[in-house]
Amino acid sequence: MSMQRGQWSSRLGFILAAAGSAVGLGNIWGFPIQTAKNGGAAFVLIYLALTFLICFPVVILEIAIGRRTQKNPVGALDELAPGTPWKSVGMLGVLSGVMILSFYIVIAGWVFGYFLEIATGGLQRLATDGEFSTFVGSAWKNLIYMGLFMIATVAIVVGGIKDGIERWARYLMPTLLIMLFALIVYVLTLDNAGKGIAFYLIPDFSKINIKVINAALSQAFFSLSLGMGALITYGSYVSKQDNIISSGFIVTLFDTFIAFSAGLLIIPAIFTLAPETTAETIPAGPGLLFVFIPKVFMNLVADIGYYPASFLGAFFFLLICFAALTSTISLLEVPTSYVVDQGKTLRKKAAMLVGAAVFFFGLGSMLANGASEFFTQFITYPKGGPPVDFLTFVADIFFETSLPLGGFLLSTFTLFIWKTKNLNEEISQGYPDYPGSLVEKLITTMLHVAPFVIFFIFINTVLAKFFGITLF
């Protein structure tokens, strides 16, 4: 069975693939902006606490469930609690994989398009006001960009665990690290970069409120690829000899480190162009990456010339492409492994089938930024306000809501149904000293707290986001 399903070639193989899954748009784009808007180092502290105290035990239990059952999330829960509704948590995960990927691939397509267009001389045009709206509004162009990104993702997943996912993570992750640090070093030499560092790192605790804590938890779940069984799936290919605590810890640490480092690139870059930026005026959302950043590179033209500035700009967007690619791979792998396991379908057929479904839903998100009125003004939430577009709607449901919900259900499941005894037994394989150790006590304690904290934050998020009700 395990021969057919495939396995990572080594512990490092798993760590690289899981780190690839974790490091993505969430780190390079999401985290720096959330930090800048929400109190700088004060936000970082909250994020760190949630990551290591609440999310880390969920990382471990996901990997353990996967390795225990050697199955996709649906099969895994069905095996541990046969004939119960718990496998619907796995279904929610598989569905979330399809839906998150459907909007992620659209944004990845934009990044890829910006890379191509800047590399072929388009920097000046892309740095012009209004150009981003034109860009996202051109359906045919985006169809091609997202289509190419989807094809690359499917091709890698078709390659299998060792020869597809792991092999690409082995190329892309070290490359990404080098590119990121090369850019950080360069940006820090520019005028006013220091102001950006100060802005990023000086804490402002007055910005912290329950909304910020909600945002930090959703961000941490998304960034760690948690709550939909991506780590159950990747864990199902882990060898019984591996120590999953240390592997999981390295992945968590690495993801957080990259998110933090991305802030050292993005925030100072903003300040080189706009040294008077404040938490209120800092560009956020798509505008940051696709409107502001091209202007930052255009601003360099006077000093270093058009081609070197274009080179740096293309380099920047290529870095994000790489980060996004190892993430789209993991998002596709979850539903693909489900189809392979349950349907006894060949991996190649399964990946292509799921890829086609993702592409179909992705069309809605692709048309949601002006190309189609229907998808651009898709729905109004019960709380009122202007209608949200389809991409935002899918992200609100499947990222902000479904991931913490999944994390809550998985930790509840482990605690009350599967039981910590079985979790510990699984962890001891590859870590014989685990039972009775201090690490075990810490993780067990955090695991008992996690579902309550996650549930509390989850309810708050849903009430605030959709109904405009703030409890605290």
Ligand code: TRP
């Ligand atoms: N973690 C990735 C990011 O930060 C996104 C991602 C990849 C993801 N796979 C996932 C999110 C699985 C949730 C679940 O961009």
